[in-house]
Amino acid sequence: MPFRFSDTVLGMKPSEIREMNKIATTPGMISLGGGMPGPESFPKKELTDIMVYVMENYGDQAMQYGNTLGISYAIKAISEMLGKTEGFTPDISQIIVNSGSQQGLYELATVLANPGDTIITEEPTYVGAISAFSGNRLRMEGVEMDSHGMIVEKLEPLIKKLESEGRTPRFIYTIPTFQNPTGYTMGEERRKHLLEIAESHGIPVVEDNPYGKLRYYGKEVKTMRSMKGGENVIYLGTFSKVMTPGLRLGYTVAPVEVMEKFNLIKQALDLATNSFSQFVAYEYIKRGIIYKQIQENIRIYTKKRDAMVESLRENFQGRGVWSEPDGGMFSWLTLNSGADTKLMKEKAIKNGVAYVSGQAFSTYGGQKSSMRLNFTFGSVDQIREGVGRLGKITGE
Amino acid sequence: MPFRFSDTVLGMKPSEIREMNKIATTPGMISLGGGMPGPESFPKKELTDIMVYVMENYGDQAMQYGNTLGISYAIKAISEMLGKTEGFTPDISQIIVNSGSQQGLYELATVLANPGDTIITEEPTYVGAISAFSGNRLRMEGVEMDSHGMIVEKLEPLIKKLESEGRTPRFIYTIPTFQNPTGYTMGEERRKHLLEIAESHGIPVVEDNPYGKLRYYGKEVKTMRSMKGGENVIYLGTFSKVMTPGLRLGYTVAPVEVMEKFNLIKQALDLATNSFSQFVAYEYIKRGIIYKQIQENIRIYTKKRDAMVESLRENFQGRGVWSEPDGGMFSWLTLNSGADTKLMKEKAIKNGVAYVSGQAFSTYGGQKSSMRLNFTFGSVDQIREGVGRLGKITGE
Numbered sequence: 103m104p105f106r107f108s109d110t111v112l113g114m115k116p117s118e119i120r121e122m123n124k125i126a127t128t129p130g131m132i133s134l135g136g137g138m139p140g141p142e143s144f145p146k147k148e149l150t151d152i153m154v155y156v157m158e159n160y161g162d163q164a165m166q167y168g169n170t171l172g173i174s175y176a177i178k179a180i181s182e183m184l185g186k187t188e189g190f191t192p193d194i195s196q197i198i199v200n201s202g203s204q205q206g207l208y209e210l211a212t213v214l215a216n217p218g219d220t221i222i223t224e225e226p227t228y229v230g231a232i233s234a235f236s237g238n239r240l241r242m243e244g245v246e247m248d249s250h251g252m253i254v255e256k257l258e259p260l261i262k263k264l265e266s267e268g269r270t271p272r273f274i275y276t277i278p279t280f281q282n283p284t285g286y287t288m289g290e291e292r293r294k295h296l297l298e299i300a301e302s303h304g305i306p307v308v309e310d311n312p313y314g315k316l317r318y319y320g321k322e323v324k325t326m327r328s329m330k331g332g333e334n335v336i337y338l339g340t341f342s343k344v345m346t347p348g349l350r351l352g353y354t355v356a357p358v359e360v361m362e363k364f365n366l367i368k369q370a371l372d373l374a375t376n377s378f379s380q381f382v383a384y385e386y387i388k389r390g391i392i393y394k395q396i397q398e399n400i401r402i403y404t405k406k407r408d409a410m411v412e413s414l415r416e417n418f419q420g421r422g423v424w425s426e427p428d429g430g431m432f433s434w435l436t437l438n439s440g441a442d443t444k445l446m447k448e449k450a451i452k453n454g455v456a457y458v459s460g461q462a463f464s465t466y467g468g469q470k471s472s473m474r475l476n477f478t479f480g481s482v483d484q485i486r487e488g489v490g491r492l493g494k495i496t497g498e
Numbered sequence: 499m500p501f502r503f504s505d506t507v508l509g510m511k512p513s514e515i516r517e518m519n520k521i522a523t524t525p526g527m528i529s530l531g532g533g534m535p536g537p538e539s540f541p542k543k544e545l546t547d548i549m550v551y552v553m554e555n556y557g558d559q560a561m562q563y564g565n566t567l568g569i570s571y572a573i574k575a576i577s578e579m580l581g582k583t584e585g586f587t588p589d590i591s592q593i594i595v596n597s598g599s600q601q602g603l604y605e606l607a608t609v610l611a612n613p614g615d616t617i618i619t620e621e622p623t624y625v626g627a628i629s630a631f632s633g634n635r636l637r638m639e640g641v642e643m644d645s646h647g648m649i650v651e652k653l654e655p656l657i658k659k660l661e662s663e664g665r666t667p668r669f670i671y672t673i674p675t676f677q678n679p680t681g682y683t684m685g686e687e688r689r690k691h692l693l694e695i696a697e698s699h700g701i702p703v704v705e706d707n708p709y710g711k712l713r714y715y716g717k718e719v720k721t722m723r724s725m726k727g728g729e730n731v732i733y734l735g736t737f738s739k740v741m742t743p744g745l746r747l748g749y750t751v752a753p754v755e756v757m758e759k760f761n762l763i764k765q766a767l768d769l770a771t772n773s774f775s776q777f778v779a780y781e782y783i784k785r786g787i788i789y790k791q792i793q794e795n796i797r798i799y800t801k802k803r804d805a806m807v808e809s810l811r812e813n814f815q816g817r818g819v820w821s822e823p824d825g826g827m828f829s830w831l832t833l834n835s836g837a838d839t840k841l842m843k844e845k846a847i848k849n850g851v852a853y854v855s856g857q858a859f860s861t862y863g864g865q866k867s868s869m870r871l872n873f874t875f876g877s878v879d880q881i882r883e884g885v886g887r888l889g890k891i892t893g894e
Contacts, residue, residue, distance in 0.1 A: 107609060108608060108609055108611055153546075154546060158546070162542075165542065166534060167534055213504055214501070214502075304500070348559075348560050348563070350770075366629075367633060370632075371604050371630075371633075372597045372598045372768075373746075
């Protein structure tokens, strides 16, 4: 039977996904491509203890369907944790627990906009956000970045232009701290300015903050949600970068009126998030392990970040520009030669190194000479070797 | 800031969800409303052992992001299990592991149809399917049922009518065995006929089979996917009814060309299913526990089903008609009085018993005098007492 499919166009092609999966399992291949934490960062011993404890003490609830918005234990723990780590303590009615933060992005796109509507993102932006937004047929308009994040001065002219075209943006999506893919961080002044512009035009702001706690250098910048005027910011967090991505746990903080809509779409999407994962996260926070783990991850990743930055300096001086991020998981490299990194990929893979080409992160098919390099998954030696291989093939 | 929302209209209202959550936690309340397994059916001891084993032996993979379509261990195990229990052994390229079967429904709606397109379901049908389909703005046309499931004789005239209106249905969704909400099972002849009609009109068939293995009486009927001419049927299965819903694990079997589309939407939805849950399911199948658990669940639920049927006979003779299902989780009660079960609900809750009113399962707002009664969650005594309370208030 010939199947007919919907017209939805999504981010990555199946052939690209297959290629990525193949790369991940090729012996000797150094992948700087994915966005995976280092497995040595997983607190396996502590999680195993917690799992047994959860089964013994909350087994019937942990194995049962949970409430659509989340298990109340987990919601309360998340609220308290945010108070300690992010400077705001949302009411429990303002939190939904999701099957990873990616699901939070999908929910947003479904709830805050109709197909065909326009939204604003950074350019470049997270490939999964592009997937969630384009999967809901939203039109993305990107605001250019510099090394201090989104160039907020360019935001208001863009909004005015879109308003004059009858395309008032439905929301502004930003990853202000250690952005994916660039690693750039928006300073406090720009954050304030962004909030003011959004408020004056009545456009909701979405702050995606998966990497905020992974700061290796420099002074912490407040989350937008915790700033004056940030009370209505929709905030996305995750347990994937500190704890584990395997348990698929993220959360969204939003005003109650938005939460009611999330409640509905969450039911349609998957009824409720994994109860067991939520009880594990609850115990993980309650026992204070997460706060120690943040420090442990910083210790592990600082060395890897340094290896990445040093290798980039050694191999790309005069041949490219790259970000030297104070935290997070990624460096962003742009080649002076103007070479197309997508076309270059085959050669890279043949030479035993993988990356994600810049185009995957572009809202308009740009960023062709750039690539995203991950420095959390591989070992220090692999990072050095991988960047070295990249240096060689781009120099030929 | 006043938020503007999308025009998507979903199944259940937030007020109804809040009510349901409230009911679930009210002391003394007997809920025949939800679709939850009995907690005594959860193999907690075996699962705890498996969890520890998984962390010790597959920890790095179980805590990491998995492939979009699923962990290969789990996919192979699911294929083998289907061979043993459902009479077909799909190729591993034909399986996607989802965050519960609900997600499979959402994926289908996104992939096989555009907003505004028409699909065919049973009338009444599963409330979560209505949620997933209406969340994707699909138009549902229901085919009437009798105690032998969908009245397939009515299917072809409906398809022809829709074709003549330029609304060729994009797929036919059926729960042929122990249907939710009615408990009815479609016989083999009707299944064959349905497959033939679908084939001749080039319309894909979706077989949702969460309850198939929970047969308490009567002879097994083949899954449509395992029948001649059923090779292209899209098949949905779950670990929520045998094992646990808390780990959120379901799967879809479909031809490879459909799988490529699932791959894309799954990425946008939540990147990948919980790796840990997948390793647990893998071990659960590999150790053969699932086959013993099916027998154990049948033992537990047969008594509960009998209590439900006996109580209905005692309380509703001459005042209603109800299904006496050979398996599954639900009875469907229709009151002769024509009373609106939605309006009756407040009174029922005041009298300590909850159910889901028929309208929630209707594609057109019908089924007003019916209600769905679950017999797997409560104890035998609670089921008897709950149906007794229902009998009292409907008799007043």
